[in-house]
Amino acid sequence: xxxxxxxxxxxxxxxxxxxxxxxxxxxxxxxxxxxxxxxxxxxxxxxxxxxxxxxxxxxxxxxxxxxxxxxxxxxxxxxxxxxxxxxxxxxxxxxxxxxxxxxxxxxxxxxxxxxxxxxxxxxxxxxxxxxxxxxxxxxxxxxxxxxxxxxxxxxxxxxxxxxxxxxxxxxxxxxxxxxxxxxxxxxxxxxxxxxxxxxxxxxxxxxxxxxxxxxxxxxxxxxx
Amino acid sequence: xxxxxxxxxxxxxxxxxxxxxxxxxxxxxxxxxxxxxxxxxxxxxxxxxxxxxxxxxxxxxxxxxxxxxxxxxxxxxxxxxxxxxxxxxxxxxxxxxxxxxxxxxxxxxxxxxxxxxxxxxxxxxxxxxxxxxxxxxxxxxxxxxxxxxxxxxxxxxxxxxxxxxxxxxxxxxxxxxxxxxxxxxxxxxxxxxxxxxxxxxxxxxxxxxxxxxxxxxxxxxxxx
Numbered sequence: 425x426x427x428x429x430x431x432x433x434x435x436x437x438x439x440x441x442x443x444x445x446x447x448x449x450x451x452x453x454x455x456x457x458x459x460x461x462x463x464x465x466x467x468x469x470x471x472x473x474x475x476x477x478x479x480x481x482x483x484x485x486x487x488x489x490x491x492x493x494x495x496x497x498x499x500x501x502x503x504x505x506x507x508x509x510x511x512x513x514x515x516x517x518x519x520x521x522x523x524x525x526x527x528x529x530x531x532x533x534x535x536x537x538x539x540x541x542x543x544x545x546x547x548x549x550x551x552x553x554x555x556x557x558x559x560x561x562x563x564x565x566x567x568x569x570x571x572x573x574x575x576x577x578x579x580x581x582x583x584x585x586x587x588x589x590x591x592x593x594x595x596x597x598x599x600x601x602x603x604x605x606x607x608x609x610x611x612x613x614x615x616x617x618x619x620x621x622x623x624x625x626x627x628x629x630x631x632x633x634x635x636x637x638x639x640x641x642x643x644x645x646x647x648x
Numbered sequence: 649x650x651x652x653x654x655x656x657x658x659x660x661x662x663x664x665x666x667x668x669x670x671x672x673x674x675x676x677x678x679x680x681x682x683x684x685x686x687x688x689x690x691x692x693x694x695x696x697x698x699x700x701x702x703x704x705x706x707x708x709x710x711x712x713x714x715x716x717x718x719x720x721x722x723x724x725x726x727x728x729x730x731x732x733x734x735x736x737x738x739x740x741x742x743x744x745x746x747x748x749x750x751x752x753x754x755x756x757x758x759x760x761x762x763x764x765x766x767x768x769x770x771x772x773x774x775x776x777x778x779x780x781x782x783x784x785x786x787x788x789x790x791x792x793x794x795x796x797x798x799x800x801x802x803x804x805x806x807x808x809x810x811x812x813x814x815x816x817x818x819x820x821x822x823x824x825x826x827x828x829x830x831x832x833x834x835x836x837x838x839x840x841x842x843x844x845x846x847x848x849x850x851x852x853x854x855x856x857x858x859x860x861x862x863x864x865x866x867x868x869x870x871x872x
Contacts, residue, residue, distance in 0.1 A: 437745075440705045441708045442666035444665065489738070494658065495658050498658060499658075519660060
């Protein structure tokens with residue numbers, strides 16, 4: 425008989441299998457032409473002395489998004505950070521204590537706007553270069569970061585999702601620089617500009633950048 | 649005191665809050681130049697007599713992806729369907745019986761390859777035009793479908809994700825037709841072709857379509 429012929433096992437019943445849910449937030453920053461990711465070590469919890477992205481467990485009275493805001497604030501002090509879902513991970517053995525699925529988010533922030541401080545229950549917090557991640561990472565967080573990074577790269581190719589990575593007004597060379605460092609490729613200046621204008625997402629401010637040779641034009645991202 | 653200052657509430661403990669997880673799969677098909685979505689009514693379960701996308705609850709020994717395959721097969725008979733995560737929904741009151749979060753997927757299939765049959769515990773199963781969804785839909789499934797549709801539209805703009813929507817070999821007019829109906833816009837033929845070749849994802853088969861005036865060239869999607 426077909427293993428799945430009987431549908432009784434796929435109804436939601438009061439005694440349906442349950443597990444804990446966590447939110448993990450991969451926070452990217454862009455400093456000195458390098459893409460960096462925020463990692464921390466906790467003083468409590470299941471895997472101490474391993475680097476992890478900020479994350480924690482969802483409670484009964486909150487959504488996963490509430491949970492993501494809460495844990496990010498608790499562990500970093502950051503507030504009002506915009507984040508987007510990447511994907512949900514549910515491997516059976518991904519947590520040593522019990523079955524835990526995690527919903528992973530990414531955020532793009534400007535590190536100088538959010539100075540790092542040691543919050544309670546955090547023993548270390550640091551920005552790591554994406555190409556120099558530490559060896560001892562907790563759970564499946566290396567995979568989470570790699571997936572979030574691929575997600576950001578794809579979004580960058582298709583849309584202009586720069587979050588706080590650039591100031592509100594920026595020049596085309598600054599934008600190209602960001603693309604080159606995140607996508608890790610060298611771009612042709614003329615093709616890059618053509619593509620940006622085809623995407624129709626930039627608005628000229630009519631102003632020029634002060635203090636820079638040639639005074640390049642400043643642009644903003646169009647409000648959609 | 650900062651509500652979240654104390655981190656004890658975000659550790660995963662054996663007694664951490666748990667809830668049930670479901671997988672819901674929005675299956676799109678493309679028939680007679682219309683994008684359609686597969687809905688069904690169950691004979692059992694929490695909301696009978698409401699149209700829903702195929703879905704069901706994750707068990708202890710399976711991942712969410714295993715669960716998605718299982719419920720899709722159980723409710724439709726479909727096997728080996730490729731699906732992708734859209735996003736995870738966790739509103740507190742989205743299920744009347746208990747706290748349930750759902751991970752939503754989408755699939756693109758060719759309905760003629762997958763004839764509909766009534767499986768056990770399903771009282772009705774039908775393809776609905778995207779612009780004629782029924783009024784009585786269960787849970788938040790109307791929102792799930794709208795989000796999955798936006799996701800497919802975005803992917804279509806940025807990449808060529810046609811799944812089974814087209815035959816293996818297709819003409820450029822057939823491809824443009826698909827785009828126009830899914831994006832719900834009229835496209836300029838010359839610009840469309842230019843964009844498709846810029847994306848560099850089509851491979852000419854060197855063959856022409858038989859039985860069609862002009863014998864237009866047949867293309868395939870490049871294997872990446």
